[in-house]
Amino acid sequence: MKLYDGGKIIFGLIIFLGLITIPFYFNAGKAVAPPKPKLDTPVIQALAVKECVKPKEIMRAEHMRILDDWRNSVVREDDRQKIVIGGKEFTKSLQNGCLKCHSNKKDFCDKCHTYMAVNPYCWDCHFTPKENKS
Amino acid sequence: MSIDRRVFLKIAGITTAFGLGGSTLINGLKKRGLEASELPFAGKQGGLTAKRWGMVVDMSRFRNEHDIQRVIDACHNIHNVPFFKNPKHEVKWIWTDTFNHTFPGMESEFMMEGLEEMPFLMLCNHCKEPACVRVCPTQATFKRKDGIVMMDMHRCIGCRFCMAACPFGARSFNWRDPRGKDEDGRPFIRKLNPEYPTRMKGVVEKCTFCTERLAKGLQPACAEKSNGGLVFGDLEDPDSELREILRTRYTVRRKQELGTQPSVYYVIGGNDDV
Numbered sequence A: 001m002k003l004y005d006g007g008k009i010i011f012g013l014i015i016f017l018g019l020i021t022i023p024f025y026f027n028a029g030k031a032v033a034p035p036k037p038k039l040d041t042p043v044i045q046a047l048a049v050k051e052c053v054k055p056k057e058i059m060r061a062e063h064m065r066i067l068d069d070w071r072n073s074v075v076r077e078d079d080r081q082k083i084v085i086g087g088k089e090f091t092k093s094l095q096n097g098c099l100k101c102h103s104n105k106k107d108f109c110d111k112c113h114t115y116m117a118v119n120p121y122c123w124d125c126h127f128t129p130k131e132n133k134s
Numbered sequence B: 001m002s003i004d005r006r007v008f009l010k011i012a013g014i015t016t017a018f019g020l021g022g023s024t025l026i027n028g029l030k031k032r033g034l035e036a037s038e039l040p041f042a043g044k045q046g047g048l049t050a051k052r053w054g055m056v057v058d059m060s061r062f063r064n065e066h067d068i069q070r071v072i073d074a075c076h077n078i079h080n081v082p083f084f085k086n087p088k089h090e091v092k093w094i095w096t097d098t099f100n101h102t103f104p105g106m107e108s109e110f111m112m113e114g115l116e117e118m119p120f121l122m123l124c125n126h127c128k129e130p131a132c133v134r135v136c137p138t139q140a141t142f143k144r145k146d147g148i149v150m151m152d153m154h155r156c157i158g159c160r161f162c163m164a165a166c167p168f169g170a171r172s173f174n175w176r177d178p179r180g181k182d183e184d185g186r187p188f189i190r191k192l193n194p195e196y197p198t199r200m201k202g203v204v205e206k207c208t209f210c211t212e213r214l215a216k217g218l219q220p221a222c223a224e225k226s227n228g229g230l231v232f233g234d235l236e237d238p239d240s241e242l243r244e245i246l247r248t249r250y251t252v253r254r255k256q257e258l259g260t261q262p263s264v265y266y267v268i269g270g271n272d273d274v
Helices: A006-020 A022-027 A056-076 A094-101 A109-116 A129-133 B005-017 B022-031 B065-078 B131-135 B161-165 B241-248
Strands: A083-085 A088-090 B053-058 B094-097 B120-123 B141-143 B149-151 B230-234 B264-267
Touching: A006 A022, A056 A094, A088 A094, B053 B120, B053 B241, B065 B094, B065 B120, B131 B141, B131 B161, B230 B241, B241 B264
Parallel strands: B053 B264
Antiparallel strands: A083 A088, B053 B230, B094 B120, B141 B149
């Protein structure tokens, strides 16, 4: 088998491969580390046992479903029964529940969501702790 | 990744425009009765409960503008109701209008002195047969077992059918972002209550009889601040203060003839005391 202009073709291929893999070199070793949501808020630090509504693994995967459940039970079924975490009562609420503990929305919720490119529209209506102060 | 209600609507709109699902939608709307929207709800803990919540507005207790403004502010401040100067953009949960607009058809040639100038307080009537609930395509508005006509903001797609259906003008559409500011840099929401959510551009809102306060055992904010001018109670409980007033005083409801059975009654006469 004879490859006409073999040298030129191979040279071209190498350049081509180099070009299309640029994004990989460009990103190598950065920005790919998974986010580490921070838990060092005053309320969480004051907890005797560092627990969430459900175990951590379930929270990670299912927290949107829990929020959905909560809003249906509060708004539609008028069931505002408190939940108990580590002996303390918390409200079934986004801004007055989750964010009482996770008051560092930027370093917690947003960390993951930015990484995962999800952008919940909840904050158009529900307040975040920072806005509370203004 | 995630789509919000407006993106969803655009897609849904385009789909319908292509004629897909158009007839299914109409059939679905036709079949839905009121009962489908009456969802069961669990018992409460320490909250106020009733078979059917109602209210009496005793106009004799509202002597001046301050009495009225106090009640309006009590509601609008805790619920983050925005104030828009442009009346076309107005958002209101409790408001006033003239006698002739409140009770059309009841005006006469020679009326009680001062009646026509008197501002009448109005709020959602929480009708027994709410027209808004019938027309809502997403059940965003629904009637609770205790008679309250509730809004679920999470389901509202902003179609405004409910506004067209409501004969009392009790519903407001958010034409603008309520969290914005006017030309002078003043926020539309004058005083933020961080405990209660705002709304967003593109949803309809109205009075909820303060469901979040009832759950805590509190009266609606307006009734609490009304010095007895707004009496809140259970229409189905013959021993309630509300029923006592309805037994002993002449009351009227707005636009009774439409058959929506409002739960808000008015005492209009001014001279005798309760």
